[in-house]
Amino acid sequence: MRQIVLMFLSAWMVSIGLTTSADAQFRAESLTDLQLRDRVHKALRNGTDYLRRRQNGDGSWGRIDEEYGEHHVGLTSLAVMALINSDVPVTSDEVQGGLNYLRNHGEAHLKANDKRSVYETSLMIMALCAAEDPQRDGLRINNLATALIETQCQQGQNSGLWGYRLARLGGSPGSNGEDRSNGQFAVLALRDAAYAGVPIDRSVWQRTHEHWQRLQRPDGGWGYHPEDAARGSMTVAGLSTLAITTRMLADDSDVGANGRPDCCAEHPVSDAFQKGRRWMATYFDVFKNPGSPNWHYYYLYGLERAGRLSSVRFFGQHDWYRMGARYLVSNGVQQADGSWVSRNGAKWDLTMPTSYAMLFLSKGLSRVVVNKLDYSSTGLEQDVHGPWNRHPLDIPNLIELIDQSEGWPPRLTSQVLSLSRLTDDSAVLDMNQAPVLYISGKDAPQLTDQHIRWLRDYVDEGGFIFAVANCEGGTFDAGFREIVERMFPLGEASLQRLQPDHPIFRSEHPLNADSIELHGVDFGCRTAIVYAPEDHACLWQKWMKHDPRDRKQDLTTAIIRSTRVGVNVLAYATGREPPEKLNEAMVRKDDAEMRVKRGLLEIAQLRHDGGWDTAPKALTNLLRGLSEIDGIAVSPERQAIPITLPELTRFPIAYMHGRYRFQLAAQERDALRDYLSRGTMLFADACCGSPRFDQSFRDLMQQMYPDNPLELIPADHELYAETTGFKIEDVKRRKQVPGQGNASMKTQTVVGPPLLYGVKIEGRYVVIYSPYDISCALENQASLACDGYLEEDALRLGINIVLYSMLQNVSATEWLAE
Numbered sequence: 001m002r003q004i005v006l007m008f009l010s011a012w013m014v015s016i017g018l019t020t021s022a023d024a025q026f027r028a029e030s031l032t033d034l035q036l037r038d039r040v041h042k043a044l045r046n047g048t049d050y051l052r053r054r055q056n057g058d059g060s061w062g063r064i065d066e067e068y069g070e071h072h073v074g075l076t077s078l079a080v081m082a083l084i085n086s087d088v089p090v091t092s093d094e095v096q097g098g099l100n101y102l103r104n105h106g107e108a109h110l111k112a113n114d115k116r117s118v119y120e121t122s123l124m125i126m127a128l129c130a131a132e133d134p135q136r137d138g139l140r141i142n143n144l145a146t147a148l149i150e151t152q153c154q155q156g157q158n159s160g161l162w163g164y165r166l167a168r169l170g171g172s173p174g175s176n177g178e179d180r181s182n183g184q185f186a187v188l189a190l191r192d193a194a195y196a197g198v199p200i201d202r203s204v205w206q207r208t209h210e211h212w213q214r215l216q217r218p219d220g221g222w223g224y225h226p227e228d229a230a231r232g233s234m235t236v237a238g239l240s241t242l243a244i245t246t247r248m249l250a251d252d253s254d255v256g257a258n259g260r261p262d263c264c265a266e267h268p269v270s271d272a273f274q275k276g277r278r279w280m281a282t283y284f285d286v287f288k289n290p291g292s293p294n295w296h297y298y299y300l301y302g303l304e305r306a307g308r309l310s311s312v313r314f315f316g317q318h319d320w321y322r323m324g325a326r327y328l329v330s331n332g333v334q335q336a337d338g339s340w341v342s343r344n345g346a347k348w349d350l351t352m353p354t355s356y357a358m359l360f361l362s363k364g365l366s367r368v369v370v371n372k373l374d375y376s377s378t379g380l381e382q383d384v385h386g387p388w389n390r391h392p393l394d395i396p397n398l399i400e401l402i403d404q405s406e407g408w409p410p411r412l413t414s415q416v417l418s419l420s421r422l423t424d425d426s427a428v429l430d431m432n433q434a435p436v437l438y439i440s441g442k443d444a445p446q447l448t449d450q451h452i453r454w455l456r457d458y459v460d461e462g463g464f465i466f467a468v469a470n471c472e473g474g475t476f477d478a479g480f481r482e483i484v485e486r487m488f489p490l491g492e493a494s495l496q497r498l499q500p501d502h503p504i505f506r507s508e509h510p511l512n513a514d515s516i517e518l519h520g521v522d523f524g525c526r527t528a529i530v531y532a533p534e535d536h537a538c539l540w541q542k543w544m545k546h547d548p549r550d551r552k553q554d555l556t557t558a559i560i561r562s563t564r565v566g567v568n569v570l571a572y573a574t575g576r577e578p579p580e581k582l583n584e585a586m587v588r589k590d591d592a593e594m595r596v597k598r599g600l601l602e603i604a605q606l607r608h609d610g611g612w613d614t615a616p617k618a619l620t621n622l623l624r625g626l627s628e629i630d631g632i633a634v635s636p637e638r639q640a641i642p643i644t645l646p647e648l649t650r651f652p653i654a655y656m657h658g659r660y661r662f663q664l665a666a667q668e669r670d671a672l673r674d675y676l677s678r679g680t681m682l683f684a685d686a687c688c689g690s691p692r693f694d695q696s697f698r699d700l701m702q703q704m705y706p707d708n709p710l711e712l713i714p715a716d717h718e719l720y721a722e723t724t725g726f727k728i729e730d731v732k733r734r735k736q737v738p739g740q741g742n743a744s745m746k747t748q749t750v751v752g753p754p755l756l757y758g759v760k761i762e763g764r765y766v767v768i769y770s771p772y773d774i775s776c777a778l779e780n781q782a783s784l785a786c787d788g789y790l791e792e793d794a795l796r797l798g799i800n801i802v803l804y805s806m807l808q809n810v811s812a813t814e815w816l817a818e
Contacts, residue, residue: 050338059097160211220275231291259554281316444479462780525776610662689787
């Protein structure tokens with residue numbers, strides 16, 4: 001009896017909005033992005049283990065003694081999607097078991113349990129599409145999608161919606177209990193089917209689009225039925241449904257007889273988006289489904305879609321993914337067995353809430369490749385009609401194209417970043433949520449000096465700016481050039497037309513550089529800003545997964561050309577390895593900034609004529625990494641010095657890098673050799689594996705130590721031992737794969753022992769050198785054309801090299817005290 005009372009009280013507290021202990025713990029707990037990411041991955045592992053244990057012997061999920069447990073097709077489909085999106089291989093026994101159940105028993109189950117056949121059919125389509133096996137599943141997906149199309153209501157208030165039962169199983173469109181919940185699942189399934197190649201008539205999308213627009217409530221929300229009060233689960237359903245139908249209804253009505261679109265035509269964004277986001281900003285919650293005491297995890301699954309498909313990070317002040325993820329990984333929310341439990345006391349088969357929670361966490365963790373800059377909105381509300389958004393689908397379409405491309409990681413997305421939201425404290429960190437910042441428009445953005453400083457700091461921290469002029473005859477070209485000049489007031493960098501041998505023209509697709517005008521700013525290790533005066537975004541706006549039947553061939557050719565330009569720029573900027581959301585490197589740099597203190601260790605950076613300052617922040621970032629090690633205190637300032645003995649002898653370690661050929665004068669070589677004979681060390685690397693610097697450095701070592709040539713440091717050397725710093729066995733190194741002529745640039749990531757070389761004098765290495773990049777990786781500036789170690793391994797190697805030098809030194813402390 002006491003247990004029943006407690007269960008009732010718990011459900012009552014949730015229904016009236018009182019906090020549970022999990023809510024209180026959530027509100028009190030503060031997590032960094034890195035901590036949250038670790039908790040998310042742990043939660044997904046535990047959820048995966050739970051789903052594995054719950055799988056039935058026939059490959060299905062669902063227990064008939066629990067609510068909704070008899071819906072084996074729906075629950076199996078949800079579990080399969082949750083596992084695949086949590087990076088469980090499609091070839092795994094559990095995923096294949098679930099898929100085989102759907103293939104062998106799915107349609108028979110639907111006929112025997114037809115009361116929710118629209119839900120289950122929709123989920124089955126999505127699961128089969130997630131498996132990406134068209135040879136095996138193409139016909140089945142086509143048949144199931146056709147069954148959904150037949151079931152759509154085509155008249156009356158519910159035109160564009162679906163009911164519970166497939167028409168071929170007895171459901172009668174128009175009198176099938178149509179509602180918006182069935183409707184959103186059908187649209188999600190038909191979207192996946194369309195991407196899998198199933199032809200979907202335009203009228204299907206049109207009816208759905210018109211319903212959700214026409215019957216949006218005055219307050220901006222949507223209810224379960226048109227006459228119902230708004231609730232969170234249906235409002236996020238409206239936002240994601242309209243995001244899908246808007247894309248599916250794109251057409252070529254603005255294309256001229258010459259096959260070219262009118263790039264100055266407006267692409268109005270439905271006001272329904274603005275109103276729906278405003279409702280979400282007002283009623284946002286992660287503890288419950290706003291406006292309803294039920295369907296909490298169902299709502300969170302919809303919240304993820306609404307945020308991701310709409311390319312928004314915030315609803316009002318609410319960062320939907322971070323808040324939702326923090327809630328789902330809070331103590332007491334996920335159970336000890338890895339499951340998530342309904343908060344309203346329903347005796348559901350826990351496959352359902354667990355799968356919904358895992359889909360939120362995994363799909364919401366999608367890698368944000370591009371932040372599209374909103375430079376004209378004011379306040380927290382995004383003006384979707386602003387000049388920054390002349391082609392609303394430009395970046396979303398480009399990212400969707402990349403997301404389906406071989407060689408890129410799964411689950412890619414983009415977001416909009418509004419300047420009006422940024423503050424001095426958070427601007428660069430917020431920009432760094434994506435490796436690329438995209439700026440476009442017909443006329444030049446009006447940026448303050450503060451905005452310019454943020455852009456420069458973003459580039460300094462490894463960010464990449466991609467700008468495209470829209471339309472023709474505007475002021476964007478002159479204005480963006482002025483922005484670049486303001487970012488580099490000393491003239492240290494400027495926009496120059498990229499030459500045909502630039503890696504961008506081969507980074508993914510081989511491009512004809514003579515016919516494609518791109519300008520770039522070379523800064524540090526790479527080109528950090530790229531500007532296209534041609535309106536490629538106008539053609540990205542036109543890209544579709546499958547071209548319409550009547551599309552002109554000239555337009556298709558132009559779209560392919562422009563999308564390849566965009567893909568190449570993003571491939572160059574990210575190395576096809578955009579960081580996962582809640583990226584560790586960004587957090588590490590931000591946290592470390594406050595931890596660097598003046599102390600014992602200073603490292604000298606040597607000036608020379610081979611690009612001594614190619615990666616100006618590499619040494620600073622290495623010092624920051626060292627500062628996080630207990631017992632190591634460092635100077636926050638890098639010291640750049642000429643190569644003279646009086647200057648050198650102030651420091652226990654010297655450091656150098658570069659990209660070009662160089663040569664030291666005889667007195668510089670003598671000073672460096674004298675310095676290294678005193679118990680000190682030189683640490684050097686070739687930025688981006690530059691062969692010119694590499695040859696010059698090897699020549700220098702031959703001149704300085706003709707009897708002690710550079711040798712490969714053995715993999716079992718103490719340099720890589722835990723007693724020195726990190727235990728380093730295998731590291732990741734990016735290298736280019738040789739190609740012929742103008743072939744696309746191919747790279748591969750090699751995993752193996754580090755390849756460092758050294759000059760050994762009297763049993764210790766006085767020189768440690770990497771012919772592969774470390775410095776550009778330390779600066780987060782490495783590009784696709786950069787041969788070298790990935791950032792995490794570059795930092796570990798740099799730290800171990802410095803610690804090895806200190807341990808080998810007679811006494812670093814005594815040295816500095818002298």
